Amino acid sequence: MTDAGRFVQLVIVGQQVAEVVAGLTATIRLGSPNEFELQIEGDLAFGTHAGNWLQATAGEYADIGSELESLVGSTVTRADASEVEGLSLEFDSGATIHVPVHNKYESWGVVGLDGSRVISLPGGEFAIWSARNSR
Template sequence: MSESGFAEHEDRWILGLRDLTVTKISVDHQLSLLLGSDACVVLECPCQLSQESAAKGGPQEMLDPARQDVAAALALFGAKVVSAVAFKTGTLRLAFDNGLQLNCRADPSFEAWQVTGPRGWRFVSLPGGDLAVWSGSEPTG
């Protein structure tokens, strides 16, 4: 892991968000999760919230921020991030200590999500399935 807490791999970035707590949830045309005081996840396209057991047929909820259909996301308040991965295909996967997982895929036409972190880090899912990364100075996407 790099000094910043973010680490690049061949197909993904490990985001330095582990152990950060969801301290605020806000909704307008997007769903925003404030993590601690230095990081924020903004979701603008439909995404899936599920229990870790979803792969085995557990419950899953679709969240649609544009329609403010995000009530299920309230269960994330106070949860700690245990894993945060931004795939270079534009998909974001967050896992929380309460057993919930949030998955947001790239959108063909819009920026589906973005994550901002400490010291100017920014990750953005670009339209069509690509990932742009700013390390506080210049994009590396």
Template sequence: MSTEESPVEHEDRWILNLRGMSVAKIIVDFRLVLVLDTDWEVALEAPVSLSHGTVHASPSVLLNPESQDVAAALALFGAKVLSAVAFKSGTLRLVFDTGHHLTCSSDPSFEAWQVTGPADWRFASLPGGDLAVWSGSGTSDSSLDTR
């Protein structure tokens, strides 16, 4: 489990407090949902890049939640999160202890992904490449329009 109590905002990104959390469940409908062993959930709706090791050693696989083409994501079951970053450009990057890297970029037309957790935390990639952040204290205006 993470040593951080809440996600931490930086100039260009949010460091999410998911370190040490395991993927306890994988749900597939029109989304690919990674349910962590706590109250955090990662829901991916846009195509997702999943790679293992370095890009040079192993090319990435494109997962497409809309068509349920996400079988490669099963390798994440039980994996522990090493790093979780929500960039203010709308990109999400997760790194796992298995050597897998998951990257979901923003989409021009819809919310590509969202991460939800306790204390009403919610991060969402907005259409066009911005990041919206909500917590129990309301929306963080500083992360809405970062261009």
């Protein structure tokens, strides 16, 4: 592996935000019926559709909860993850989210109803599970 680490484009592009729950974690449920769930547990930078930047540290997401809830109804237009840079999301509303890599903790993970999963492990390395075979 190079110093650049791995880069993945997450399959949540095109999914609409159905629900946002902000508390000790930030959970964003996507699709209908909740086809994907993004769980954020690291520091978060949120760019509002108006161009303002808000910050939340791990466990303090309720502080920007109402702003995060404004994502409901927005569609993900970009969802990139890097083992070095972290998670970057863009929405059709103009809002953005960035979650950097954390050296000691899992900073984010996305799970699909189909069993697929991508987790940012401590230090940024990805753990990736493919979708379950349907039989």
